Amino acid sequence: MLEIILNCFYSIILSFLIYVTLLIIRQNWVNTVHYLMTFLLLPPITFIITKVISNNLALSLGMIGALSIVRFRNPVKNPFELVIFFGLITLGISFGVNSKYGLLLFLIIEGVLIFSKIIEF
DSSP: OHHHHHHHHHHHHHHHHHHHHHHHTTOGGGOSHHHHHHHHHHHHHHHHHHHHHTTOHHHHHHHHHHHHHHHHHSOOSSHHHHHHHHHHHHHHHHHHHOHHHHHHHHHHHHHHHHHHHHHHO
């Protein structure tokens, strides 16, 4: 479990470095709190998805179907909204398969949301 937590942490740190690099090279489109939260949440969400479905073909096909329905049937107003939808679907499926992954994903999402609120001040 420690290796999984470290890998999630590394994915968050590396995505934050990519975000900072985009800011340094003056890519102003990324300079919003929504993009910061998107950059911090998307890597651990996809990490949890791959850990949950890695050994189960039926579950992986079901996950692809669920994520496709959300992406193509729901009008998305911004990328952060889509990330949250994917995160919530992954959270539900993760708790159905292995509650450790679901709990880890929940803690990551909550941590990023609180961190982004602190950064706003």
